[in-house]
Amino acid sequence: MSQLSLSVDIAGLRLRNPTMNAAGVLGISASLLKRVYEGGAGAVVTKSLGPAPRSGHFNPTMVIVEGGVLNAMGLPNPGAEYFVSAIKALRAEGVPVVASFFGASIEDFRDVAELLSEAGADALEVNVSCPNVQEELGMLGADCLNTEKVTAAVKEVSKPPVFVKLSPNVTDIAEIAKAAEMGGADAITAVNTLKGMAIDADFKRPILTNVTGGLSGPALKSVALRCVWDIVQAVDLPVVGCGGVANWRDAVEFMLAGASAVEVGTAIRERGFGVYKEITTGIEGYLEANGFGSIKDIVGLAQEAA
Ligand SMILES: Cc1cc2nc3c(=O)[nH]c(=O)nc-3n(C[C@H](O)[C@H](O)[C@H](O)COP(=O)(O)O)c2cc1C
Known part of the structure; x- marks a missing residue:
């Protein structure tokens, strides 16, 4: 096989290849993130970190459903401060780190962004799209004005590029992406999980303690692909595709839709x-x-054909 370059540049974040882990799926462990990098990823993404430690929801917080997984973890995390040393340690070992974070207010978002930026994160991923927590924590990104304000506040204090991670649980994701662009986002990550639920017929009750959860895995893929497609048409920013990618063919499909990485x-x-x-x-x-000579050659190619 020839030595094609698989490196990509996402708003100044240069990666050896266009793959990363999706935030939170591996929990908070820095050693698991290191294994992601050793497994071949171009960068690692942390669990979403908040302004203070948070325990999340009571079990059951996860259930396997048709075509994927429903989770309602509730953003458990030890607080951003706690993870600063892990970010530094990962970077010292040459692992590019994308720090994912959330807040309950615009001020929180700004403070956590400043902390993670000072910690040396290579990029920040703003989670305005968690479906499993109270509105003010998770879904500021369901609203254009809030998305723009959060993004602008984060940008004010951030040195590395800022990715804004959007939710598919909105009427028009392209409008939200435009708001993030207005706020100064450097890239968009699309998407977080799709809100769903599961009911146990024998026990006659919802399975998750939180009642609803976020759907991920193959069942999310076609929705995520459509979201990337719409966003690429709406904004002039790199897009990171996320949702149901399980193999190279899925990844290529996201790139053909316009994603620069997955x-x-x-x-x-x-x-x-x-x-x-x-x-x-x-x-x-x-x-x-x-x-094709490089990844760039295929990014958005299907858009031209449509
Ligand atoms: C158990 C679990 C925990 C997650 N935690 C986070 C999180 O902390 N922050 C975030 O932005 N997304 C979180 N997500 C969403 C994923 O990052 C991703 O957007 C979603 O799972 C779709 O990708 P996938 O189909 O490849 O899993 C979580 C998903 C799962 C399944």
């Missing part, structure tokens, strides 16, 4: 940490078989 979460459960290497090797084979 995040892979739920697929780690079945395919293990080697999923990143599998995906990059597959993309390389695809580029070569189709006579």
